[in-house]
Amino acid sequence: MQRNPHAAAEAMSAVPGMPHDADGPVFREPWEAQAFAMALALHAYGLFTWNEWAAALADEIKRAQANGDPDGGETYYRHWLATLERLIAAKGVASVDTLHRYRDAWDRAAERTPHGSPIELKPEDFD
Structure with missing residues (x-):
């Protein structure tokens, strides 16, 4: 798959509320950047449109708020990951x-x- 150098900017314009600064998306931890990258790759692959993603993410955030998430920004990428899984x-x-x-x-x-140390999956991890 060829990388689109404008993919992050496209995602930021299509998905409101994404944490960012002047240089682009901002991540608190490496897993957040990895979840973001997975979504970019799956979008590029054609699994979903950004409009579909934004609607699913909005639904996930609403569901979390209904369950008590204060929506202070700290949980944004948890919602991103849950949306990706869904x-x-x-x-x-x-x-x-x-x-x-x-x-x-x-x-x-x-x-x-x-x-x-790097985390390595072993067959026994799946038991």
């Missing part, structure tokens, strides 16, 4: 069960990994 499942790329299985495996792998 769309991946809805589009049939991976089932919700598969997503949960991998999330749990990553959690197990992270728990056994010393701080500062």
